[in-house]
Amino acid sequence: MSRPEGIQLMEGNHACAWGAIDAGARFFAGYPITPSSEIAEVCARELPAYGGIFIQMEDEIGSIAAIIGASLSGKKSFTATSGPGFSLMQENLGVGIYQEVPCVIVDIQRVGPATGLATQPAQADVMQARWGTHGDHSIIALSPATVQEMYYLTIRAFNLSERFRTPVIILGDQVIGQTYENIKLPDPSSLDIIERIKPFVSPEDYFPYQPDKNGVPPMAAYGDRHIVHASSTCHDETGYSNFKTQTNRALLTRLKDKIYNYTDEIVDVEHFGPDHAEVTLISYGASSRVCKYVVGEAEKEGIRVNLLRLISIWPFPDRIVREALGKTGAVVVAEMNQGQLIGEVNRVNATNTPVYLASGIDGALIDPDIIMAAIREALK
Amino acid sequence: MKNNWQVVLAGEGGQGLILAGRILSEAAIIDGNNVSLTSSYGIAARGGYSEAQVVISEQELYYPKCVSPDLILALTREAYNRYIDFVNNDCLVIYDSKEIANPMGRNELGYDFKEALLTLGNLKVINSLFLGIILKNREIVSRESMISALKKNMPPKILDINLEAFNYGMEM
DSSP: OOOOOSEEEEEHHHHHHHHHHHHTEEEEEEOOOTTTHHHHHHHHHHGGGGTOEEEEOSSHHHHHHHHHHHHHTTOEEEEEEOHHHHHHHHHHHHHHHHTTOOEEEEEEEEEOSTTOEEEEEOOOOHHHHHHSSSSSOOOEEEOOOSHHHHHHHHHHHHHHHHHHTSEEEEEEEHHHHHOEEEEEOOOGGGSOOOOOOOOOSOGGGOOTTOOOTTSOOOOOOTTSSSOOOOOSSOBOTTSSBOOOHHHHHHHHHHHHHHHHTTHHHHOOEEEESOSSOSEEEEEOHHHHHHHHHHHHHHHHTTOOEEEEEESEEESOOHHHHHHHHHTSSEEEEEESSSSSHHHHHHHTOTTOOOEEEEEOOSSSSOOHHHHHHHHHHHHO | OOOOEEEEEEEETTSOHHHHHHHHHHHHHHTTOEEEEEEEEOSOSSSSEEEEEEEEESSOOSOOSOSSOSEEEEOSHHHHHHHHTTOOTTOEEEEETTTOSSOOOSSEEEEOHHHHHHHHTOGGGHHHHHHHHHHHHOOSSOHHHHHHHHHHHSOHHHHHHHHHHHHHHHHO
């Protein structure tokens, strides 16, 4: 099968794989797991024709280790998994962050914890994506809500990972991963693709972790004339271990600043519905499209509801959510978990706006009635 | 012609329900509509409850599942029982009369699928058969688009018998 042309019926997972290929990904290592396996399937079938490599690894620990190695060797690389595999990847996710390795990790969330309900959707890995790996760190995570958006956000995930030299997580879910929708893949030459900055000094003057003015070090690949060393212990600009506490302080600060100082560049949201509303929904991923449906249903009942849809989740869009809280009567956070991102909403709630949770934990796309019930509760 | 449809195809694993959902969805795309196809299945490859839901709309699709189906195909008792209490008055239920002996709803049509398949001489073409029956009763997509989608999705070796089954369903 070659690249699909024209308007297609396509599964979200397939759209993710094609987005990766169009973004320039040429290395996939993974261990198939429902409901993400179709991403691996497409990569196995298609990547060799693009000069890329697909490896089915022994497990998810090996998978993320392999994509880190591939990226350090100059390839755009990614892996795809679901909750149990995402848990196994946490340690090396930290390695990727600390060694500043551009790569993309796709988590198609299913019901957990543990093996949970393998074929059914959840959005319960949101805080794991943020804090699952140990130690202070920053993370970028994006959450697609349609098949078409899965394609474009996968491209954006690679662009952000290259731009910031850091792992980027796509927090999908079983609904988006395995729903088929009509999609049109654009002409690849029309896409804006970002590549990592290569060293612009001579090999003798190159230090692999000497940052550019935006805090991101230009990146040579293993095998280039510029010598690279990457360590998972505290390291200075040479890349070699350095155990001074002030070295780690400087490194941690730079790793945070290189992302958080550019939050506005990363944050992506959609405002949906009327400008002013009695109740504002805040949601992301599959739940957010149910919210769009609910905005229309509520309007039929004469209730003015709007939606702030978070397309990027991490870094959390503090300012935008704070503003939304400040100009609405109440907020309902709709998510397929027992309440995860609602904690972030409350954290930035400077106006003490009442915040309610619409929680869908039934192993299915969140029911519109759950969200409507929360809206009615908020209006009491 | 109505352009918003919610269709549930329900039965058990192995009946080609998800492939039929795909064919119906692709036909709707050929007709110029937006489509969302979801499926629900257990961890077994064959047997057990299985369903495909197809939502078709001219507008952007927010809720990708069927909220109030316009048509339900129920090929097993379990499939029938799952939905029958929730259908609205306008919903057409097409069921297997050999599987569901005493139907309860008003807007229902029973078909003897087994007999039709035996006449066709192939028990595996049940999905093309019921797509024909569905299209005969509700003009969800154009016949030309359905035939194009069937041709795209059926391997050449079994295309003719599937087209025969589809046409047979259109006449039942």
